[in-house]
Amino acid sequence: MEKRAKQSDTGIEKLNSKDATVIDAHNISKTYNPGGIPIRAIKNIHLHLSKGEFVALVGPSGSGKTTLLNMIGGLDQPDSGSILINNTDITRLSQAKLVKFRLHHIGFVFQSYNLIPVLTAQENAEFIMLLQKIKKFKRNERIDMLFQAVGLSDKKNVRPSQLSGGQQQRVAVLRALASKPQFVLADEPTANLDSEAAFNLLDIMLKLNKEEGMTYIFSTHDQRVIDRVKRVIKLVDGEVVSDKITDIL
Amino acid sequence: MTIKIAWRNIWRNKIRSLIIIVSVSSGLLAGMAVISLYEGMMRSRVRTVIETETGHIQIHQKNFLNDRMTEYYIPNPQLISDHLKNDMSVRAFSERTISEGMLSTASGVSGVSIIGILPQNEIIVSGLDQKIKEGFLIPREDINGILIGKKLSQKLKIHLGQKIILTVTDSAGNLTSSAFRLRGIYQSDNALIDEVNVYVSQQSIQAMLTLKNQIHEISVLLKSDEQMDECLRRYKIKFPDLAIDSWKSLSPETNLLVTTVDYYSFIILVILFIAISFGIMNTMMMSVLERRYETGMMMALGMGKYKIMYMIILETIFLSIISIPVIIPMALMTIQYYGEKGIDLSGMGKDMMYSFGFETTIYPVFPIEKLPSLIILLFITAIISSILPTWKSVQNSPIQALRN
Structure with missing residues (x-):
């Protein structure tokens, strides 16, 4: 495996190799104790993503998809095991470093859109780029391109409350993609969308996956998504029961 | 962007924000009103002291103020008089011959301070003619006329034209009495003065005391208050053997009031702002708790805790100071209006204010130099009010917030 890493200002090593393993979850487990009853959400999972x-x-539901996604995204910590991202064990990072890690490397798409209601669609999409202090002309260039790609150019100055569910989810996806993160973690991104909107969204993500080489990880039980991904990892009761490469492409 | 989000966040619940903005505005208005009333009262009291009681500066023989003996008169008063006449800072001055004595009428007796005046000078220096409520100011040549205060006239039940006997100890130590006719009754803003001070012509009291053109006191009214310290310094150098005092040492109780009024207004403001801070805090707490999911999501996306805290602090500050550009000019205009028209408090306690030496009509004045400190105090209130909501906003980790 050819790997060349460079220390970034966030303390996370950036990947330069084309085929390197960028996510290496090793023997991770997670147990929750709601009401004092232990529930093992994740059981000794090993996962390698390139x-x-x-x-x-x-x-x-309850198989551990979201928990695994959250741990990869540095939102949740495993009880045991390690998660190496670009050779850095994110389970050992401080909260402050995790925030920077998420900011610079991960784009999140949440199930329920989670747009900031007081910002316009464009401001929402720019949110992460603004936190990254990306210059205005670069932001505008990227945002214009993305809004055009998803057909929302005329909705840039509209607040989320004036957008349909599908439009809001598209803006949420744009927010995740705008800063060109290494990984896009999407939790049930199509759960609240009709088929047309769901296909539209997947087309955009596939297109950017091809063009920009971002790594996408979806948590889903939506067959429309499953039919379009390149690899399907099945979890049952917190364990990986199958890991298949699909022949979609 | 954080500023933009914070600004827009405060308008998410307009009614709630407006209620808190109105309460902050009311507090600010009340604070400014308190400061203005206090300032107005104090300035009025100082003016009363200077213009009707002591003048800016008084000159005495060194022992006179401690022991008002007849023999403690000012030596060479003409020298001082000439100096004052040539001093451009002096508006007017009045020479007085003073003696402690006994006032007797058919209905009673009272200890009094007898002040021998030159009426034409007193008109300028102490505005005595303005205080006459009944009768008239004694003319210079009226050697049998006497003026007494309203309070004393009520105490002894004396009426105009009645005969009054004054008894004093003359310069030889002999008791001597003279009869006077009550020509006028005056009323100042100070009940204590009205009960004690009686005025006769300088000529009469000098005759009673067997003093020849001797005086005990020179009261100096300057052209402006700002010249007082400089004049005081000069006179002390020029007349080192005399006691030269400003109104501040002659009326220490007034000086104490003036110097402590800032503390009183500050304490009242702090109490007001503490009450306001609870309102702000409550509003911000509601707002923060309603948005826990949203702040969790922001943290998940990469917005750091400090940025979230900064956003909440900004929201609190915006809520607190948003009304300043409107309320302060409004308050200043209102104070200006009442500063000219005056607020008549006679219905609330005329006698009480009179007995403390205050005018019953207050002309509020807002000292503009206190405006920055008032705004800073409000700013500090906002910061303090934001501590709990800010702390609460970053209590949950992103995952806890998103799960909730």
Whole structure:
């Protein structure tokens, strides 16, 4: 495996290798104790993801998809095991470094859009780029391109409350993609969308996956998503029960 | 961007924000009103002291103020008089011959301070003619006329034209009495003065005391208050053997009031702002708790805790100071209006204010130099009010907030 890493200002090493393993989750476990009853959400999972993968984590509700996604995104910590991202164990990072890590490397798409209601669609999409202090002309260039790609150019100055569910989710996806993160972690991104909107959204993500080489990980049980990903990892009761490369492309 | 989000966040619940803005505005108005009333009262009291009681500066023989003995008169008063006449800072001055004595009428007796005056000078220096409520100011040649205060006239039940006997100890130590006719009754803003001070012509009291053109006191009224310290310094150098005092040492109780009024207004402001801060804090707490999911999501996206805290602090500051550009000019205009028209408080306690030496009509004045400190105090209130909501906003980790 050819790997060349460079220390970034966030303390996270950036990946330069084309085929390197960018995410290496090793023997991770997580147990929750709601009401004092321990529930093992994740059981000794090993997971390796390479750059540019388009992966779906599938499984029934409660199988641990979201928990795994959150741990990869540095939102949640495993009880044991390690998660190496670009050779840095993110389970050992401080909260402040995790925030920077998320800011510079991960784009999140949440199930319920989670746009900031007081910002316009464009401001929402720019949110992460603004936190990254990207210059205005670069932001505008990127935002114009993305809004055009998703057909929302005329909705840039509209607040989320004036957008439909599908439009809001598209803006949420734009927010995740705008800063060109290494990884896009999407939790049930199509759960609240009709088929047309869902396909539209997946087309955009596939297009950017091809063009920009971002790694996508979806947590989903939506067959429309599963049919379009390149790799499907199935979880049941917190364990990986299958990991298949699809022949979609 | 944080500023933009914070600004827009305060308008998410307009009614709630407006209620808190109105309460902050009311507090600010009340604070400015308190400061203005206090300032107005104090300035009025100082003017009363200077223009009707002591003048800016008084000159005495060194022992006179401690022991008002007849023999403690000012030596060479003409020298001082000439100096004052040539001093461009002096508006007017009045020479007085003073003696402690006994006032007797058919209905009673009272200890009094008898002040021998030159009426034409007193008109300028102490505005005595303006205080006459009944009768008239004694003319210079009226050697049998006497003026007494309203309070004393009520105490002894004396009426105009009645005969009054004054008894004093003359310069030889002999008791001597003279009869006077009550020509006028005056009323100042100070009940204590009205009960004690009686005025006769300088000629009469000098005759009673067997003093020849001797005086005990020179009261100096300057052209402006700002010249007082400089004149005081000069006179002390020029007349080192005399006691030269400003109104501040002659009326220490007034000086104490003036110097402590800032503390009183500050304490009242702090109490007001503490009450306001609870309102702001409550509003911000509601706002923060309603947005826990949203702040969790922002943290998940990469917005650091400090940025979230900064946003909440900004929201609190905006809520607190948003009304300043409107309320302060409004308050200043209102104060200006009442500063000219005056607020008549006679219905609230005329006698009480009179007994403390205050005028019953207050002309509020807002000292503009206190405006920055008032705004800073409000700013500090906002910061203090934001501590709990800010702390609460970053209590949950992103995952806890998103799960909730």
